[in-house]
Amino acid sequence: xxxxxxxxxxxxxxxxxxxxxxxxxxxxxxxxxxxxxxxxxxxxxxxxxxxxxxxxxxxxxxxxxxxxxxxxxxxxxxxxxxxxxxxxxxxxxxxxxxxxxxxxxxxxxxxxxxxxxxxxxxxxxxxxxxxxxxxxxxxxxxxxxxxxxxxxxxxxxxxxxxxxxxxxxxxxxxxxxxxxxxxxxxxxxxxxxxxxxxxxxxxxxxxxxxxxxxxxxxxxxxxxxxxxxxxxxxxxxxxxxxxxxxxxxxxxxxxxxxxxxxxxxxxxxxxxxxxxxxxxxxxxxxxxxxxxxxxxxxxxxxxxxxxxxxxxxxxxxxxxxxxxxxxxxxxxxxxxxxxxxxxxxxxxxxxxxxxxxxxxxxxxxxxxxxxxxxxxxxxxxxxxxxxxxxxxxxxxxxxxxxxxxxxxxxxxxxxxxxxxxxxxxxxxxxxxxxxxxxxxxxxxxxxxxxxxxxxxxxxxxxxxxxxxxxxxxxxxxxxxxxxxxxxxxxxxxxxxxxxxxxxxxxxxxxxxxxxxxxxxxxxxxxxxxxxxxxxxxxxxxxxxxxxxxxxxxxxxxxxxxxxxxxxxxxxxxxxxx
Amino acid sequence: xxxxxxxxxxxxxxxxxxxxxxxxxxxxxxxxxxxxxxxxxxxxxxxxxxxxxxxxxxxxxxxxxxxxxxxxxxxxxxxxxxxxxxxxxxxxxxxxxxxxxxxxxxxxxxxxxxxxxxxxxxxxxxxxxxxxxxxxxxxxxxxxxxxxxxxxxxxxxxxxxxxxxxxxxxxxxxxxxxxxxxxxxxxxxxxxxxxxxxxxxxxxxxxxxxxxxxxxxxxxxxxxxxxxxxxxxxxxxxxxxxxxxxxxxxxxxxxxxxxxxxxxxxxxxxxxxxxxxxxxxxxxxxxxxxxxxxxxxxxxxxxxxxxxxxxxxxxxxxxxxxxxxxxxxxxxxxxxxxxxxxxxxxxxxxxxxxxxxxxxxxxxxxxxxxxxxxxxxxxx
Numbered sequence: 016x017x018x019x020x021x022x023x024x025x026x027x028x029x030x031x032x033x034x035x036x037x038x039x040x041x042x043x044x045x046x047x048x049x050x051x052x053x054x055x056x057x058x059x060x061x062x063x064x065x066x067x068x069x070x071x072x073x074x075x076x077x078x079x080x081x082x083x084x085x086x087x088x089x090x091x092x093x094x095x096x097x098x099x100x101x102x103x104x105x106x107x108x109x110x111x112x113x114x115x116x117x118x119x120x121x122x123x124x125x126x127x128x129x130x131x132x133x134x135x136x137x138x139x140x141x142x143x144x145x146x147x148x149x150x151x152x153x154x155x156x157x158x159x160x161x162x163x164x165x166x167x168x169x170x171x172x173x174x175x176x177x178x179x180x181x182x183x184x185x186x187x188x189x190x191x192x193x194x195x196x197x198x199x200x201x202x203x204x205x206x207x208x209x210x211x212x213x214x215x216x217x218x219x220x221x222x223x224x225x226x227x228x229x230x231x232x233x234x235x236x237x238x239x240x241x242x243x244x245x246x247x248x249x250x251x252x253x254x255x256x257x258x259x260x261x262x263x264x265x266x267x268x269x270x271x272x273x274x275x276x277x278x279x280x281x282x283x284x285x286x287x288x289x290x291x292x293x294x295x296x297x298x299x300x301x302x303x304x305x306x307x308x309x310x311x312x313x314x315x316x317x318x319x320x321x322x323x324x325x326x327x328x329x330x331x332x333x334x335x336x337x338x339x340x341x342x343x344x345x346x347x348x349x350x351x352x353x354x355x356x357x358x359x360x361x362x363x364x365x366x367x368x369x370x371x372x373x374x375x376x377x378x379x380x381x382x383x384x385x386x387x388x389x390x391x392x393x394x395x396x397x398x399x400x401x402x403x404x405x406x407x408x409x410x411x412x413x414x415x416x417x418x419x420x421x422x423x424x425x426x427x428x429x430x431x432x433x434x435x436x437x438x439x440x441x442x443x444x445x446x447x448x449x450x451x452x453x454x455x456x457x458x459x460x461x462x463x464x465x466x467x468x469x470x471x472x473x474x475x476x477x478x479x480x481x482x483x484x485x486x487x488x489x490x491x492x493x494x495x496x497x498x499x500x501x502x503x504x505x506x507x508x509x510x511x512x513x514x515x516x517x518x519x520x521x522x523x524x525x526x527x528x529x530x531x532x533x534x535x536x537x538x539x540x541x542x543x544x545x546x547x548x549x550x551x552x553x554x555x556x557x558x559x560x561x562x563x564x565x566x567x568x569x570x571x572x573x574x575x576x577x578x579x580x581x582x583x584x585x586x587x588x589x590x591x592x
Numbered sequence: 593x594x595x596x597x598x599x600x601x602x603x604x605x606x607x608x609x610x611x612x613x614x615x616x617x618x619x620x621x622x623x624x625x626x627x628x629x630x631x632x633x634x635x636x637x638x639x640x641x642x643x644x645x646x647x648x649x650x651x652x653x654x655x656x657x658x659x660x661x662x663x664x665x666x667x668x669x670x671x672x673x674x675x676x677x678x679x680x681x682x683x684x685x686x687x688x689x690x691x692x693x694x695x696x697x698x699x700x701x702x703x704x705x706x707x708x709x710x711x712x713x714x715x716x717x718x719x720x721x722x723x724x725x726x727x728x729x730x731x732x733x734x735x736x737x738x739x740x741x742x743x744x745x746x747x748x749x750x751x752x753x754x755x756x757x758x759x760x761x762x763x764x765x766x767x768x769x770x771x772x773x774x775x776x777x778x779x780x781x782x783x784x785x786x787x788x789x790x791x792x793x794x795x796x797x798x799x800x801x802x803x804x805x806x807x808x809x810x811x812x813x814x815x816x817x818x819x820x821x822x823x824x825x826x827x828x829x830x831x832x833x834x835x836x837x838x839x840x841x842x843x844x845x846x847x848x849x850x851x852x853x854x855x856x857x858x859x860x861x862x863x864x865x866x867x868x869x870x871x872x873x874x875x876x877x878x879x880x881x882x883x884x885x886x887x888x889x890x891x892x893x894x895x896x897x898x899x900x901x902x903x904x905x906x907x908x909x910x911x912x913x914x915x916x917x918x919x920x921x922x923x924x925x926x927x928x929x930x931x932x933x934x935x936x937x938x939x940x941x942x943x944x945x946x947x948x949x950x951x952x953x954x955x956x957x958x959x960x961x962x963x964x965x966x967x968x969x970x971x972x
Contacts, residue, residue: 482625580615587618592611 041321042175045078045091045123047071048131048221048266048315049300052114053107053149054098063304066313067098070301070333072117074315077331081317082122088317089172091123092165094266095131095183095221096300099145107145111152118157125161127170127177128153131221131267135183165219169210175261175320176216180207182241185222190242197244204250211259217320223265223297224251226283228275235284240267255290261324263291266298269311276312276330296328344373348381351389358408360393428558451553452535453585459541459550464574468540468547471575475582483586534560536585540577547577551585561588610692613654620650621660628667635848635880643667662686662693662700669704672850673885673913676713679704695736698724699743706746709886709914714750721747738799741789745806748785752778752813760820767821775818782810805846812838812855819863832863850884853877857890861897870894885910889917896920901927915940919949926957933957 051059051067059067082088099107118126130146146166154162163170165179181203187193207218226238241248254260268275272282276297280287287295296318303311313333320326351366367389370382407414426432456472458465534555541548553561565580566572572580612618624646630639644667650660665682668675683704686697698720705717724743728736755774759767786807789795795803812835819831836859842852853873860870871894877887892907901924908921918936925933934957940950 478626479622482622482629580619583615583619583622586622587612587615590612590618591614 039322040173041319041325042172042177042217043086043088043317043319044172045074045088046094046219046264046266046298046316046318047074047091047301048094048298049096049133049269049302050093051096051098051302053102053110055102058098058101060304063302067302070313071114073333074301074331075117075121077315078317079120079122088123090125090127090161090177091118091121092127092129092177092219092264094129094179094219094264094298095134096266096302097128097131097134097149099130099134099149101133104145104148107149108152111149112156115153115156119159121160123160125163125170125172126153126157127163127165127179127219129165129179129219129221130181130183132183132186135181169216171214174215174322176211176214178207178210178216178218180204180218180220182220182222182224185224185241185243187242189237193242193244193247197247200243200247201250204247204254208250208254211254211257214259215322215324216260218260218263220263220265222267223263223295224248224291225265225268225280225287225295225297226285228268228270228272228282231282231284238284252288252290255288255294258324260294261320261322262318262326263295264298264316264318265295266300268297269300269303271311273312276314296326299330299332301333343375344370344378344382345375347373348378348385351382351385355385355389355392360389364389364393428555428560450533451585452533454535454537456538456540456549459539459548462543463540464542464544464547465540467544467574468538468549468578471578472538472582475579476586479582479586538581544574546571547574549577549581551581553585553588610658612657612659617650617654617657617660620646620653621657621663624650624660624663624667628663628670631670633847637880637882640667640670644671658686658690658693662697665697665700665704669700669707670881672707672881672883673709674883676704676708679707695724695727695739698727699739699746702743702746706749711915714754718747718750718754721750734794734796737792738795738803741792741795741803742799742806744785745803745810748778748781749806749810749813751781752810752817756817757813760817764821764823771818771821775814775821778814782807782814801845805842805849805852808838808842808845809849809852809855812836812842812852812859816855816859816863819859829864832859835859836864848876848880850877850881850887853880854884854886854890857887858893861890861894865897867894867898883910885914885917889914889920892917892920896924922953926953930957 050071051063052071054067056064078088078091102110128150134146134149147164150162150164161170165177166181169176169178171177184192184196184200187196210216211218222240224239224241227240230238230240243251255263270276274282276299278292278296280292286292296316298316299312299314301313301315303313314331316328316330318326318328347366347370351363351370354360354363354366364386367382367386370378371386373379373382453472453476456465456469534553536551536553538549538551541550549563549565551563551565552559563581563584565577565584612621624643627639627642627644627646630636631643632639644664647660647664647667650657651664654660661682665679665686668679668682680701683697683701686693687701690697702717702720702724705713705720721743725740725747728740728743731737756770756778759770789800789803789807815831815835815838819828819835822828822831836856839852839856839859843849843856846852853876857870857873857877860866860873870890874887874890874894877884881887888907889911892904892911895901895904895907905921905924908917908924911917912921918940922933922936922940925936933953937950937953937957940947941954944950
């Protein structure tokens with residue numbers, strides 16, 4: 016086989032490869048809306064007129080700069096807002112060549128247009144002679160460009176279908192025309208469906224299916240930009256769900272908030288569905304009415320859409336200052352300032368030191384003076400620089416909260432809040448019956464009848480509890496809010512070691528902690544069997560709630576009587592005024 | 593005994609919010625309650641004495657504590673006729689002044705009036721039981737439901753006693769309406785009551801035992817009337833034995849319960865002529881409540897039947913406030929103490945001018961039937 020024949024075999028493959036590389040390239044475009052090209056000067060303030068004159072030129076200048084830097088653009092799309100409704104139809108033919116001269120200078124091969132709400136009469140449906148004339152004149156004025164009306168045409172660019180949805184009528188005069196326009200709008204949806212079927216597509220929609228920020232005050236139902244019939248919305252939602260539609264680019268919305276143009280829908284009253292939220296991008300207007308205390312944001316977008324559906328959009332804001340980056344090392348200046356306010360002069364100095372290398376003169380100047388000040392302040396540390404003071408300054412809130420909690424605990428203890436709380440049925444149900452544990456009585460002296468005392472105390476407690484039990488079916492007497500458990504002989508902890516760890520010790524610690532957090536009564540028994548004196552203290556944590564001496568000072572009792580008296584004191588505390 | 597109670601209403605803690613002045617008051621109360629429980633569980637008189645002593649001391653030393661007063665009232669009811677006056681006063685005050693204890697106080701007030709055992713006091717008991725049931729209403733709490741059952745079963749006792757039992761010694765042909773209509777009606781009511789009680793699982797066991805004892809006592813009373821109302825001796829004795837069985841069933845639920853014991857003694861005396869069993873029953877009543885008036889009345893009946901008029905007179909004199917005892921006493925007096933008999937009958941008539949027995953006795957005593965000896969012509 017000759018080399019020529021070899022080449023003949025390879026060339027179609029190379030062609031295919033080139034073609035596939037071509038089609039794999041993302042589409043890059045500039046989206047403009049609201050250029051107000053044909054708006055009558057009589058309907059504009061002087062500044063609006065000036066803005067309209069130069070906004071398009073500025074946008075084209077930015078586009079051309081981008082192209083010159085090597086970032087080719089495939090087309091410019093203008094999604095409505097030409098001002099046809101506010102213009103003079105008779106003078107369109109004369110005005111267009113002059114007004115679109117900037118467009119003719121754009122280093123872009125194609126210009127696509129779509130009518131917006133300001134370009135068509137909603138009452139007239141989507142067919143409008145003025146707009147068609149405008150497109151016709153535009154084609155004549157931009158003969159070197161591929162001018163298309165996306166309302167009727169759906170060109171393919173780099174394998175991606177560029178489709179327009181003529182949503183100019185979708186406002187339907189606040190819904191009044193939803194029924195009469197339904198058929199036409201359904202036809203428009205059908206056209207969109209056919210145009211996008213089976214092909215990756217980008218859809219341009221002049222008026223988005225989102226709330227109009229300027230109408231939010233009117234309430235949820237009036238805030239929406241679209242007031243279409245349910246069948247039309249169903250068709251639109253169905254289209255949005257199709258994977259072929261890679262992205263939806265809109266305009267029309269005017270706002271002073273960047274969030275409106277950054278896919279943050281928290282401001283909306285009618286939250287968009289997941290598909291709409293994911294695919295919709297909103298471009299700011301090129302021009303906007305200026306008679307407002309807070310001016311509307313202006314700008315245009317340069318978008319890139321890949322076949323994979325990956326979308327990136329860069330917004331160019333007007334005037335350029337709005338979108339400019341902050342001065343170099345400005346963040347270091349702010350960081351140093353924050354540390355300085357926190358009296359952390361070392362870190363402040365370090366931040367200011369970094370800002371000294373800024374390429375911005377003002378930042379450098381500021382950093383220099385502040386660095387000197389921070390160094391000086393660091394040297395001249397007063398009492399605030401001491402460790403104790405720093406500790407206080409760092410932790411004073413926490414210490415204050417801790418003290419406050421301690422005071423609250425003391426007050427709660429003083430006014431018996433816990434016990435009052437336990438009387439609330441819901442609380443009692445939640446935490447169960449509180450238990451008073453009587454710890455095994457301790458000997459106060461050698462020979463104290465502690466064992467007999469323990470037995471007698473247990474018997475007396477049981478005796479009282481049974482006497483106060485349910486009586487003849489009338490629960491006049493309850494056995495108290497707390498459950499008193501008789502004195503035990505200690506915890507039966509297992510002798511166990513796991514991996515050298517004495518489990519008994521660990522359990523003993525845990526039991527001690529648990530007991531500490533319980534209400535408990537500690538008893539000490541003095542004397543002998545014939546003459547006994549018992550002292551008991553009831554504690555909750557470290558707080559001493561009550562204490563008793565039985566028999567009371569000045570009297571004497573044997574071990575039985577002393578134990579019984581204590582039992583009545585313990586059980587009686589819930590029954591005594 | 594009962595001071596102004598309203599001042600203690602702010603106390604809290606115990607259900608119904610009634611706390612004690614100090615540990616000593618609490619201790620006296622608990623010791624009193626222990627005595628009361630001992631008496632309720634074993635019918636040991638010592639328990640009742642302890643309860644009365646401790647609670648009386650508690651009430652005397654701590655007049656602002658309400659619960660000791662309430663339970664002292666309960667003790668007084670157990671004491672029988674002697675304590676009824678005190679019990680009525682304390683429960684009357686509590687029913688008026690202490691809303692939380694109103695319903696139980698009303699029930700106990702009714703119990704106290706029943707202990708007095710006069711037609712007037714029984715009517716008062718019925719009124720208080722009805723008030724108690726109204727006070728309880730449709731409350732489904734355990735306490736209230738229990739109290740409702742307790743009141744209802746005592747009210748049934750009242751109905752059986754007043755509509756049937758009091759007429760037991762009327763001529764049998766005059767009891768047709770009672771036998772044909774009232775007996776089946778009350779029998780149905782008792783059955784319905786038992787069904788309702790069995791369908792309620794919430795009643796505590798101790799209270800259920802009390803109610804069941806009352807229920808079987810009611811049954812015994814109904815059977816006793818039926819025994820009175822049948823003409824045949826065999827049938828009468830069979831029904832009397834059924835009545836005894838009901839009273840025995842009642843005593844299974846409540847050991848040595850005085851009303852059932854007394855009723856059993858009465859059936860043995862009046863219907864079965866079983867004086868030995870009657871004597872045994874009355875001995876047990878005497879043990880549980882020495883000097884019980886109704887027991888004295890029954891002793892009188894027993895002695896009268898066995899021909900010991902002197903002993904009978906002595907017992908009737910002890911139970912003089914029981915209308916039947918008073919009449920029997922007057923009849924016995926007629927034999928050899930005519931003036932005393934006239935005096936007793938006059939007292940009865942003064943209180944109940946329409947009392948047929950008293951009117952007949954008055955006529956009998958005013959115009960004595962001449963004896964053959966007195967009617968004979970004097971020999972010349």
